[in-house]
Amino acid sequence: MGEPLVATGARLRLGTRGSDLAVTQSGMIADALSELGGFDVDLVRVRTEGDVNRAPLAQIGGTGVFVTALRDALLRSDCDVAVHSLKDLPSAPADGLTIAAVPTRAEVRDVLCARDGLTLDTLPTGARVGTGSPRRAAQLRAARPDLTVVDLRGNVPTRLGKVTGGELDAVVLAGAGLSRLGLLDAVTDYLDPSVMLPAPGQGALAVEVRTADLVPGGELAAAMAALDDGAARAAVTAERALLSRLEAGCSAPVGALARHADGALHLDAVVGAPDGTRLLRRSASTRTSGPVTDETGAPTAEAVTAARDLGIRLAETLLDAGAADLMPTGPAAKGETTAAGTTGVSAAATGSELMDSDRA
Numbered sequence: 428m429g430e431p432l433v434a435t436g437a438r439l440r441l442g443t444r445g446s447d448l449a450v451t452q453s454g455m456i457a458d459a460l461s462e463l464g465g466f467d468v469d470l471v472r473v474r475t476e477g478d479v480n481r482a483p484l485a486q487i488g489g490t491g492v493f494v495t496a497l498r499d500a501l502l503r504s505d506c507d508v509a510v511h512s513l514k515d516l517p518s519a520p521a522d523g524l525t526i527a528a529v530p531t532r533a534e535v536r537d538v539l540c541a542r543d544g545l546t547l548d549t550l551p552t553g554a555r556v557g558t559g560s561p562r563r564a565a566q567l568r569a570a571r572p573d574l575t576v577v578d579l580r581g582n583v584p585t586r587l588g589k590v591t592g593g594e595l596d597a598v599v600l601a602g603a604g605l606s607r608l609g610l611l612d613a614v615t616d617y618l619d620p621s622v623m624l625p626a627p628g629q630g631a632l633a634v635e636v637r638t639a640d641l642v643p644g645g646e647l648a649a650a651m652a653a654l655d656d657g658a659a660r661a662a663v664t665a666e667r668a669l670l671s672r673l674e675a676g677c678s679a680p681v682g683a684l685a686r687h688a689d690g691a692l693h694l695d696a697v698v699g700a701p702d703g704t705r706l707l708r709r710s711a712s713t714r715t716s717g718p719v720t721d722e723t724g725a726p727t728a729e730a731v732t733a734a735r736d737l738g739i740r741l742a743e744t745l746l747d748a749g750a751a752d753l754m755p756t757g758p759a760a761k762g763e764t765t766a767a768g769t770t771g772v773s774a775a776a777t778g779s780e781l782m783d784s785d786r787a
């Protein structure tokens with residue numbers, strides 16, 4: 428240690444899962460790293476339990492399983508860089524690893540891909556809409572209580588196939604994934620965030636490396652700084668701070684979206700009862716006193732702190748409004764607790780249920 432891991436022209440191994448979306452996202456970052464840092468980037472396949480095992484994600488530990496295998500590969504030095512969909516990252520940081528870059532965010536909205544050009548407004552009564560995400564299900568049911576929400580697993584092309592194959596009338600997916608895969612033609616409705624708030628971090632990537640390799644002034648640190656988008660990082664910081672503050676207090680699905688406008692950072696968030704019978708939605712803003720980014724494009728410390736405070740403040744507003752009581756059943760709904768904290772949900776399930784469990 429001490430020496431920068433890499434010098435210009437050096438090889439960098441980028442670990443990726445095998446799905447089309449993961450390979451596409453990793454390829455985009457690999458290209459950026461060779462352009463920005465002159466690196467020679469090799470893609471290394473990392474198999475994850477979530478890719479192999481078709482059991483419901485809740486049983487195999489939530490979307491965290493995708494992330495854990497990549498993080499283990501980084502920590503074992505099987506690869507030097509890992510690219511994650513930020514929304515799949517648990518909000519707790521990983522020991523020894525750093526999210527060194529949050530590149531410019533892609534499409535943040537969820538989209539509807541329906542047969543015959545149908546939209547959320549024009550889907551017929553009782554239409555079958557597929558999603559595996561409790562967050563999407565809750566907001567769909569709130570917008571259209573008459574729809575039949577069908578649990579759905581599989582990667583993006585598999586899920587689209589349920590519509591073309593006639594099994595479902597529509598599916599809800601992240602616009603970002605479709606955009607990266609070149610599949611935006613399948614979109615029939617871009618869901619407005621006033622109806623469907625995306626998952627915290629949706630549409631953003633996280634580029635993770637070993638902390639020890641981020642030598643100040645080193646080539647890797649410089650490339651990561653160039654890849655980082657300060658506005659995107661501030662926005663996802665607010666969304667993830669909200670998520671981690673809520674994680675302590677409730678285990679219901681969460682949507683959140685932060686946007687910069689008129690010199691302020693605006694955060695909208697929703698907590699849904701898992702059965703979709705109730706939604707709790709609040710928003711808050713923080714005036715950004717100084718610039719969001721410094722001259723290198725990195726977010727300023729003040730902007731990151733203000734974003735985190737905004738997320739925590741809005742989470743507390745939601746908790747004060749009863750976010751923790753949205754669960755319809757179980758002792759937690761009756762306000763009882765045990766030595767283990769909130770009852771009815773194990774600590775592990777609390778974390779994974781908050782995540783957006785549609786798999787990429």
Ligand SMILES: NCc1[nH]cc(CCC(=O)O)c1CC(=O)O
Pocket residue numbers: 490512513514515599600601602603604605628629630631632783784785786787
């Ligand atoms: N949970 C799976 C997942 N993780 C990231 C994306 C899409 C890309 C993104 O949001 O950045 C998807 C697919 C989806 O939700 O439709």
